[in-house]
Amino acid sequence: MDKFIKLSSAAIPLPIENVDTDQIIPARFLKATDREGFGENLFRDWRFNKEGNVNEDFSLNNPNYSGRILVAGDNFGCGSSREHAAWAIHDYGFKVVVSSFFADIFKGNSLNNGLLPVQVSPEYLQELFTEIKKDSTTQIEVDLEAQKITIKSTGSETNFEINNYKKMCMINGYDDIDFLLSSKKEIEAFESARV
Amino acid sequence: MKKTLFDKVWDAHVVKEVQNGPQVLYIDQHLIHEVTSPQAFNELEQRGIPVFRPNQIVATADHNTPTIDQHLPVKDLLSRNQLAQLTENCSKNDITLYGLGHKYNGIVHVMAPELGITQPGMTMVCGDSHTSTHGAFGSIAFGIGTSQVAQVFASQCLLLQKPKSLRVNVNGKLKPGVLPKDVILYVIAKLGTNAGTGYFCEYAGNVFEEMSMEGRMTVCNMSIEMGARGGMIAPDETTFEYVKEREFAPKGEAYAKKVAYWKTLPTDEDAIFDKEYHFDATDIAPMITYGTNPGMGIKITENIPTENNASFEKSLAYMNFEKGQSLIDQKINYVFIGSCTNSRIEDFRVAANYIKGKRKADRVTAWLVPGSQQVASQIIDEGLNKIFEKAGFKLRQPGCSACLAMNDDKIPEGEYCVSTSNRNFEGRQGQGSRTILASPLVAAATAIEGKIVDITKNLN
Secondary structure, X not given: OOOOOEEEEOEEEEOOXXXXXXXXXXXXXXXXXXXXXXXXXOOHHHHEOOOOOEOOOOHHHOOOOOOOEEEEOOOXXXXXXXXXHHHHHHHHOOOEEEEOOEOHHHHHHHHOOOOEEEEOOHHHHHHHHHHHXXXXXXXXXXEOOOOEEEEOOOOOEEEOOOOHHHHHHHHHOOOHHHHHXXXXXXXXXXXXXXX | OXXXXXXXXXXXXXXXXXXXXXXXXXXXXXXXXXXXXXHHHHHHHHHOOOOOOXXXXXXXXXXXXXXXXXXXXXXXXXXXXXXXXHHHHHHHOOOEEEOOOOOOOEOHHHHXXXXXXXXXXXXXXXXXXXXXXXXXXXXXXXXXXXXXXHHHHHHOEEEEOOOXXXXXXXXXXXXXXXXXXXXXXXXXXXXXXXXXXXXXXXXXXXHHHOOOHHHHHHHHHHHHHXXXXXXXXXXXXXXXXXXXXXXXXXXXXXXXXXXXXXXXXOOXXXXXXXXXXXXXXXXXXXXXXXXXXXXXXXEOOOEOOOOOOHHHHHXXXXXXXXXXXXXXXXXXXXXXXXXXXOOOHHHHHHHHHHHOOOOOXXXXXXXXXOOEHHHHHHHHHOXXXXXXXXXXXXEOOOOOHHHOOOXXXXXXXXXXXXXXOOOOOOOOOOOOOEEEEOOHHHHHHHHHHOEOOOHHHHOO
């Protein structure tokens, strides 16, 4: 898994609430059997119309916006457990998703793929949208070690929560399998104690 | 300390605790399907890790399978490849697979309970968010991502933070025509799509106690639609009777021993939940959704609310509905009865009972997709297929079908579909399709009339 320590980047705004995983990656693209290439179809039906033409109004298609941070509306990633959603966002080039609320499974899937979900207050999220709207090149700094996100132009910053164990994993690029395999003896002992 | 049903099952499965971190939770039963497992198998292979407990895994093919001509090779090349990979991965790793055409094949959340794989007090996972269905038996069951599928393959465990607890109580007498689907759509409409995020939900009250196992599964199935990772209902005589004698259920003395344990699982009186809600059953009516998330539901006779909010307006624009509009008499061309929410025998009985002696409206395409081969056989054994055929409904073969439209069962662009499935997201049933979630009874009535009607008027 990719490591994540600190990132400073412009951001792409997606001020829509309840973005579900069917929008992030529609089911018809889940037929692949490997993890690569899902970025191509990220937000497919919002980025393109049915004829495959680019939808100019969608923020990911707006040439003014760029960067490795996606700033999205409340309850991001609800719906299906498909990890393809986290793969698609990561594969497209994002390293961070900021929202005022994340769905559970999506949050876990992101953390397992080096994509950092940063949950901020609804007020701070609004501030982010406002600043990005004012200046699309607004730099945003996400510092995982300090658990802090900062809008560079205004200096406005806020802290975010992350489980200590998951933080350690993200910073070092560890994943859960390594940890679980190291617990094999205890797992076997647990099994025999139950029978 | 007083414990909840959830606490009891969870605590019995904790292998160890990471200091200031998550817990290692042991998983009794792992269910897999073709869409979310291939990358997990690849990961294990790349790392040279064997599958730790293959006999605690059961596989089925359901998400990406055709619902006609299942005896023929699957036409879509990518789907065929995905199914072939599942077969190969299962045989390489000694995992039981009920593939296409097998008499036990079906939607993972329909076939596992009917085979007695699902039992009270278990921990169960599957790479599918509707795994919450199995909580109907008083098990802890939840959806996981593919990385976690790989973790369970490798260790039969997951690293998890214990969720908070939530209880939804519904007491009173349900009105005629109000089905379990209406109860859960009502609860989600009241609480919203993220009220349960971070929580495990227990459903309690006489309404759930009086429900069949099929009904309880419908309710628990949709827990994820209010954000809860899982839903649970305390096991009772209804549960024990359902599990008894099923293929993989414990038998004889082993069964009696299990039942004695299962009886200790219900939440202790005075146990405290982090959050608790109470609803009056008499306030619940047949429900429908009008928007693009399952929380956007109303009683069938109500008007669409008038909210001033960009996301709400975007949703109505997609559905081509107006604020304040009534959906009664809304013309409908597609009806889908199926999915892991409502494709069990009871759902088809309800539909058949209403349809009997009637004929569907000419313009309506009505698909009936049983949840499993066993449900399909039962439909024939009970003669329901004759009722459906006479009424002009198309009975198809088991699978997830038009719930997520990964196969060819897609609703055309711009069309409305009254569907017994669980999600009305944009494009969920096909690009540009518009989904209206409802119970099997409302769906059946819609197919007959070719429009949404107030079914309560036709009952009594």
